[in-house]
Amino acid sequence: MDEDQKKKLTIMRAGIIIIMVLVLGLWFFNLRNSLRESKEKFANSSDNSQWQEMKAQLAQTLAETKASLNEIKDEAKVAADKEAANNLLDGLAEETGKMASSSNNLIGATTTSATGTSAVIGTSSASVIPIGAGGNCPAYINCMPTIGEARPCQIPAGCEGITQIAY
Numbered sequence: 001m002d003e004d005q006k007k008k009l010t011i012m013r014a015g016i017i018i019i020m021v022l023v024l025g026l027w028f029f030n031l032r033n034s035l036r037e038s039k040e041k042f043a044n045s046s047d048n049s050q051w052q053e054m055k056a057q058l059a060q061t062l063a064e065t066k067a068s069l070n071e072i073k074d075e076a077k078v079a080a081d082k083e084a085a086n087n088l089l090d091g092l093a094e095e096t097g098k099m100a101s102s103s104n105n106l107i108g109a110t111t112t113s114a115t116g117t118s119a120v121i122g123t124s125s126a127s128v129i130p131i132g133a134g135g136n137c138p139a140y141i142n143c144m145p146t147i148g149e150a151r152p153c154q155i156p157a158g159c160e161g162i163t164q165i166a167y
Contacts, residue, residue, distance in 0.1 A: 137162040
C-alpha cells in the first residue's frame with residue numbers, strides 16, 4: 001500500500017510540473033508576441049515617446065530592484081556576523097562559567113606540589129590565592145584512567161602555562 005501511495009504521489013507531482021511548464025511556456029509565448037506587437041505599434045507610430053518612457057521605467061525598476069537586493073545581501077551579512085559574534089560571546093561566557101565553577105571547587109582544598117609542599121587555597125571565593133604565585137606548580141598532572149575513583153584533572157589556578165596534563 002505504501003508503494004501505491006508513493007507511485008500516486010510521483011504521478012501527481014509529474015502532472016503538476018507538466019502543467020506548470022505548459023502554462024509558463026504559453027505565457028512566455030504570449031508575452032513575446034504581445035511585446036513584438038507593441039514594439040511594432042510604437043515603431044510604426046510617429047510618437048516613440050511612450051516606448052522610450054516604458055524602457056526608462058523598466059530600467060529604473062531594475063536598478064531599484066538591484067539596489068534593494070544588494071541592501072538585503074548586506075543586511076544578511078551583517079546579521080550573520082552578529083549571530084557569529086553572539087555565538088562566540090555565548091561560548092566564551094559558558095567556558096568562563098565552567099572555569100569559574102571549577103576554580104570554586106578548589107576553594108578550601110589542599111594541594112601538594114611536586115616539591116612536596118602543600119598550599120591551601122582560600123576559603124572565600126573572593127580571595128583565591130593562586131598556587132603558581134610562589135613557584136609551587138607541579139610539572140604535570142597524571143590524568144591516566146584508573147580503576148576505582150577518578151583522579152581530579154584540573155590545573156591549579158596560576159599554573160595554566162606551567163603545569164601540563166598527562167594522559
